[in-house]
Amino acid sequence: MRINAVGAPPTMPTSQFATHLAAVNRAHVGWAVLYFTLTLLLAWPLVETHLRARRALVDRMKRFGDRFIEEFERPLVRPDAAARPIKSRMRFIPDRERLDVLLAPSDGHTYPNLSDHRRNVEYDVERIVQHLGEPFISGQLYTQGPWVAIPFQVTTDRKKAGVV
C-alpha cells in the first residue's frame, strides 16, 4: 500500500517514471550522437587540415633543427674522438611557430657557451642560418642552465632568413 503525504503533488509510480525517463534519454542521446557525428563529419576536414599543418610544421622545424645541429657540430668534430663534441636538444612550440635549439659542450669541450664565446656563437648561428637558407630567423640567445638556447621563428620572409 502506498501512502502519500498530505498536500504533496501526486507522484508517478517509480517503474513508470523510469520507463519515461529512459525513453526521453534514449531520444536525447540519439539526437546528441547524431548531432555530434554530423558536426564531426562536417568539421573533420578542418580539424585534419589543422593537425596536418601542425605536424608538417613540427617536421619542418625538426628537419631544420637537425641540419642546424649537424652544421654546428661539423667543424668541432675532432678527428680522433668518437664522442660528439656537443650535446643538443630541441623544443617545439608549433602554436607560436617557434623552435628552440639547445646546445651545450660535451665533456672535454668548452664551446658553445655564452660567457666567453658569445660572439663566436652569434657568428656561428648567423653562418649556419645563411648556409642552410631556410625560412627561419634566430632570436636573442640566452642561457638555460648548462644550455645555450637559440630561439628560431619561422618566417615567410626568405630574404630576412638569409636567402637572397
Add this chain to the structure above:
Amino acid sequence: MTQKTDPRYAERVRRAIATRFLDTNEFSLSDVPIEERLLIGAATTRRVGSRHCPDVARQALEESRSEIEDLLSKYSVTIIIGTGGKGTGAGTIFPLAQMARQQKKLVIPIFVRPSFERHEVEKRRYDHALGVTAQFDAAEIRLMEILNDRGYLDTDPQPQSVVWERMNLPIARGLRGLLYVLWDLSQVDPSDLSSLFAGPGRLRIGFSEIDPPTGQAPSDNQVEDAVRGCWENSFYAFNGPVGTSLVCIQGNWSNVVDAKIKGRLAAFAVGNVSDNSYNPLYARGLHTPKPWGVTTVFAEYTGNHSPLEIAWIVEKRPAALVSAEPRAVANRRTADKARPQTVVEPRVAGLTREQQPEEKKQVFTPTFSTFWEFAVALNRSDPAALELASNGIHSEMAIEGVELRKLLGTVWFRSVFPRLSKGWRDRILQVLAESVAVPNHMVRVGRQGVHVSDLTYEQLKETFAKTPIPDAVRPDLQLLLTVGNLWGAEALGRLRFTDISPSQEPSKLAFLLQGFRH
C-alpha cells in the same frame, strides 16, 4: 752542431737547401736574415700586411707570382710551413702548394690549425683554417696538420713556451732528419717518394734521438723509447690507419738494432689489425753527424693512389729509399760502397787534367755481379752503371728470372727502367718471357670470370683498380701491369702463362664471394 762536427757536410747541406720567410708585412721580416726575406705583394699591401684578410694575402702572392715560381723552380722538394691564424698564412699556403705542384715539385705543406676554444683566434678564422685543409684534400695534396687545441691540457697545464717546445721540437728535428734523408742517401729512389706523398690525407713526422754510449749499441730501452717517441705525437690531425711511410735510421750501429727499430715501429703501426695497410720504406742515413736517431714520416692510408709525377732535378735529386724485400741486401751494399759525394755532387769541377783519366777509368769499370746490383747502382746514378746501361748490352752479367721478377715488383725500378738502352730492355723482356711463367688466374670482369691471359692491358688495369683481387692473385697481376706499363701492352703477348689445376681454381661460389671479402 753539424757545423762543428762536420763542417764540409754542413756546407753541402746548406748549399742544397734554401730557406725563405715569406710575409706581406715587412716589419715581421725584420728579425730574419736579409737573404732569407721574401716580401710579397708590396704594392697590394703597401708592405704592412694583409690586414688579417686571406684574400688580400692571396692577391699579394699573385703580385709576386713570378718571383715565387722562379724560386720554386730551382728545387725538387718544397716544404711550406704556415699558420691559419690570420691572413698571410691562411691565404697563401694552399696557392703556394699548388704552384709547387704545377711545377711538378714534391711539396710537403705543414699547416697549423689555431684553437678558437682557447681564444687564439675567433671562430671565423678557425673555420677559414678548416676551409684551407679542405682545399688540400680536394686537390689531393697531403699535408701535416698541427692542431693547437691539443696543446692545452687541463690535466697537465704548462706555460706556452713549454707547449711550443713540445710541439715544435719533434717537427723541427723530424724535418732535419727528413732533409738528411732527402740529401744524403746513396740509393736514390724518387718514385718511392712519389708514392709516399700521393693522394689526399694527412702526414705526421717524428724524430727521436738515440745516443748510445761510445762504442756501444743502443739498449732495448733506448730503442723502445725512441720508437714510442716517433710514434706518439698527439698534436697532429691524423685519423686513419698508417699507410706508406718512411723510416730513416741514422747512427753508426749494427743492423740488429736497425731491425729492432723497424720491428717495434711495425708493431705500433699494425697493432691488432689483421688487414693492415702499413707499407714502410726504409732508408739508412750514412755518415750523418749527431744527433743520431730515427726519423719517421707516416702517411695516412686513404686508398691506393697513382704515384705523383715529380720533375726531379737529377743532379741534386733526393736520396734513396730502400723499398720492399731487397732492402736488407741493398742497405748492406750501400753501407759497403756508397759515399755521399758520389750521389749528390759528382766531383767534376775541381779536377785537374791528370786526375781525370784515372777517375774515368775507375768509373767505367763495370763491377756488377748481379743484375740487381746493377739496377741499384743505376738507381744511384753510378757513372759505371749509367755507362753500362747505355751501351753494355753485351755484358756477360747473368739475369735470373726470379731476381728479375722481384725487381719488377719494386717501385723504384720504374725510375731505373728509362735509363736502360733499348737493347737492355729487349734482353730483360726476353729473360722474363723465357724464365717466368705467370699462373693463368681467373679474375672477375663484370659478372664473368676471365683468365688473365685473355685480358688486354686496359682491362687488366681496370680490373686491378675496380675489382677486389685475392692476395694470391695480386702479385701476378701486378707483374703483368708492370710489364704492360714499362714495355707496352703488346709485350704482354710475349709472356708465358701456365694453367692452374682445378683444385687451385676458386670454386664458383668462392668466385662470386670475392667481392664481399674486402
